[in-house]
Amino acid sequence: MxxxxxxxxxxxxxxxxxxxxxxxxxxxxxxxxxxxxxxxxxxxxxxxxxxxxxxxxxxxxxxxxxxxxxxxxxxxxxxxxxxxxxxxNKQITFIIGSSFTIGNYILPQIINEIKKIVENDILIKVDVSENIVDNVLGKKFDLGLIESPIFKEGLIYREWMEDELVLFSNTKLPRYVRTEDLYKFNWICREEGSHTRKLVAETFEKLGVSCKKFNVIGEVSSSTAVVNSILRSPVNKEHPTVSIISRYAIEDELQSGRLFEAKIKGEKIKRKFYITYLKERRNDPFLMKIVDLLLKFKK
The missing domain is CATH 1.10.10.10 (Winged helix-like DNA-binding domain superfamily/Winged helix DNA-binding domain)
Known part of the structure; x- marks a missing residue:
C-alpha cells in the first residue's frame, strides 16, 4: 500500500x-x-x-x-x-534574497507577477551571494537569487539566466580591446570580496593580464555605484574611465548612447544566475509556483 x-x-x-x-x-x-x-x-x-x-x-x-x-x-x-x-500569509512577508545585479535590474521587471502569486507583501533583501545562501539555509529568506554558485547541503540549486560581464565607459571605445590596451584605462572596480571582481580577476589572470598594474581610481560596493561613477567621469579619449559589469545593469544607458561597451579580444566573461531554496520546501506548491514563474522569465 x-x-x-x-x-x-x-x-x-x-x-x-x-x-x-x-x-x-x-x-x-x-x-x-x-x-x-x-x-x-x-x-x-x-x-x-x-x-x-x-x-x-x-x-x-x-x-x-x-x-x-x-x-x-x-x-x-x-x-x-x-x-x-x-x-x-496574513502574518508573514515573503522574503527574497537577491544579489545586487538581479535585485536592482532584473527583479523589478517581474516583481508584480510574483506579487500576484504571493498575494501579500514581498521583501527583497539585496546582499552578496554567500550571505543569501546562509540566510536561505537558516530559513530567514524564502528564496535566493544568486550570481555565485556557493553550494551547500540542504539546498536545491536551479540554473536560471545567463549573464555576460562587459567592459564599458562613457567614452566611445573600439569595438574590440586588446589586453595591452587595458593598462591605458582608468578603472572603477567593485570592492574586494564581490563575485564580479573575483570573476574578472580570474579571467584576466587566464589572459596573462595583471590587475595590480591597472590605474584604479576608485572601488565601490554595488553595480549601481559603478554605473554612476562611470557616468560622472570626465570624457577622455586617450585614457577613458572604464569598468566591467553585467550587461543587464547598463542596458538602458547603452540604448540611449550615454554609455558604450567593448569586447575584450579573444574572451567573453559569462556566468549563470541561480535560484536556490530549501530541499525541505521542494514540495511546497506556493514556493514552486514562484520558482516556475522565474524559470519561464527569459530576457
Whole structure:
C-alpha cells in the first residue's frame, strides 16, 4: 500500500518534465532515487507505468490511469495547502534574497507577477551571494537569487539566466580591446570580496593580464555605484574611465548612447544566475509556483 504522496509526486514530475534527469533536478534528488521511486510504485501496483523512449517518456495504459488519479490527489493537497497559506500569509512577508545585479535590474521587471502569486507583501533583501545562501539555509529568506554558485547541503540549486560581464565607459571605445590596451584605462572596480571582481580577476589572470598594474581610481560596493561613477567621469579619449559589469545593469544607458561597451579580444566573461531554496520546501506548491514563474522569465 502507498502510504505517502512522495512517490506519486515523483511520478507526476517525471511525466511533467518528460525526463528522469529533469525530474531529478527539480526535486533535488539523484536520478537513481527517481528511478527507484518509480520502480517502487510499479511494484506496489504490479503494473508497468512508464516506458523510456529516446525523446522522453511515455505512459502505459495503466500509467495513464494512475496519472489521472495522482493528479486528483495532488489537486486536493494543493487546495488544502493554499487555504492554509492564505491564513499564514496574513502574518508573514515573503522574503527574497537577491544579489545586487538581479535585485536592482532584473527583479523589478517581474516583481508584480510574483506579487500576484504571493498575494501579500514581498521583501527583497539585496546582499552578496554567500550571505543569501546562509540566510536561505537558516530559513530567514524564502528564496535566493544568486550570481555565485556557493553550494551547500540542504539546498536545491536551479540554473536560471545567463549573464555576460562587459567592459564599458562613457567614452566611445573600439569595438574590440586588446589586453595591452587595458593598462591605458582608468578603472572603477567593485570592492574586494564581490563575485564580479573575483570573476574578472580570474579571467584576466587566464589572459596573462595583471590587475595590480591597472590605474584604479576608485572601488565601490554595488553595480549601481559603478554605473554612476562611470557616468560622472570626465570624457577622455586617450585614457577613458572604464569598468566591467553585467550587461543587464547598463542596458538602458547603452540604448540611449550615454554609455558604450567593448569586447575584450579573444574572451567573453559569462556566468549563470541561480535560484536556490530549501530541499525541505521542494514540495511546497506556493514556493514552486514562484520558482516556475522565474524559470519561464527569459530576457
Amino acid at each position: 502507498i502510504k505517502d504522496f512522495t512517490k506519486l509526486e515523483t511520478f507526476l514530475v517525471v511525466i511533467k518534465e518528460k525526463s528522469f534527469s529533469k525530474a531529478s533536478a527539480k526535486l533535488g534528488i539523484s536520478q537513481p532515487a527517481v528511478t527507484q521511486q518509480i520502480k517502487y510504485l510499479e511494484e506496489q501496483l504490479d503494473a508497468k507505468l512508464i516506458e523510456r523512449k529516446k525523446n522522453g517518456v511515455k505512459l502505459t495504459k495503466e500509467g495513464e490511469e494512475v496519472y489521472k488519479i495522482a493528479q486528483k490527489i495532488a489537486k486536493c493537497i494543493q487546495n488544502a495547502e493554499q487555504d492554509l497559506l492564505k491564513v499564514i
